[in-house]
Amino acid sequence: MCYRKHLRQVRRARRRAKVQQRTLLALELEGFVALTLHTVTETLTVPIEREVGAQVADTLREALRERRRALKTEAGQLRRDGGENAYRRSKAPAEPVGQYPTWTTANATDQAPPPGEERALQS
Numbered sequence: 001m002c003y004r005k006h007l008r009q010v011r012r013a014r015r016r017a018k019v020q021q022r023t024l025l026a027l028e029l030e031g032f033v034a035l036t037l038h039t040v041t042e043t044l045t046v047p048i049e050r051e052v053g054a055q056v057a058d059t060l061r062e063a064l065r066e067r068r069r070a071l072k073t074e075a076g077q078l079r080r081d082g083g084e085n086a087y088r089r090s091k092a093p094a095e096p097v098g099q100y101p102t103w104t105t106a107n108a109t110d111q112a113p114p115p116g117e118e119r120a121l122q123s
Helices: 003-030 050-090
Strands: 034-038 043-047
Touching (some): 003 050
């Protein structure tokens, strides 16, 4: 999957988690009276007391906070990976290996070549 598409999905998930946190806060202020659990085949509604509702809200809030942290970390990693890929694509090709360095003196024959290399005769 393209990192941009994945990054877009992660950002959407972060926004959804943030909206869920706000919704949870609004529900907590109103007070929980029941929880409804959904599965593929059944739905179960459980009435709860106010003290238990506060504990449930704390648990849900912590789960959403952890989810947002994980998504933030994943988004950061995707951005770094994407930046590295863009850098690699835009990087100019390196000098070919094996070329001799150029000497900058007026008379290049005065300098000795690096060990193991012989200089070609210049006409």
